[in-house]
Amino acid sequence: KVGVVDVRSPQRYEAGHIPGAINIPLATIKPDDDRLKDADAIVVYAAGWAEYLSPAGAKKLLAIGYENVFDFRGGLELWQAYGGRVEKTAP
Secondary structure (H helix, E strand, C coil): CEEEEECCCHHHHHHCECCCCEECCHHHCCCCCHHHCCCCEEEEECCCCCCCHHHHHHHHHHHCCCCCEEECCCHHHHHHHCCCCCECCCC
16 A cells, blocks of 8 residues: 655645645654554655655655655646646645
């Protein structure tokens, strides 16, 4: 199972995210997060190419002991460029 993690703020996540992604803002990443316990791999993304959040999130997850963590460079920007659907969450 792949865990898809959006490391942006809750407000930005609610405004549009990859379907099935969970929101774990960068500052709140911690070891033993129940939402990631069943993940065989973790894909981290943020808004786009110029944003630092996804590489920082991937590095933080690796540093605290998670394995098979991947940074989805390009994030939502690239996802949408290739026709990916974006889901919105009501606040």
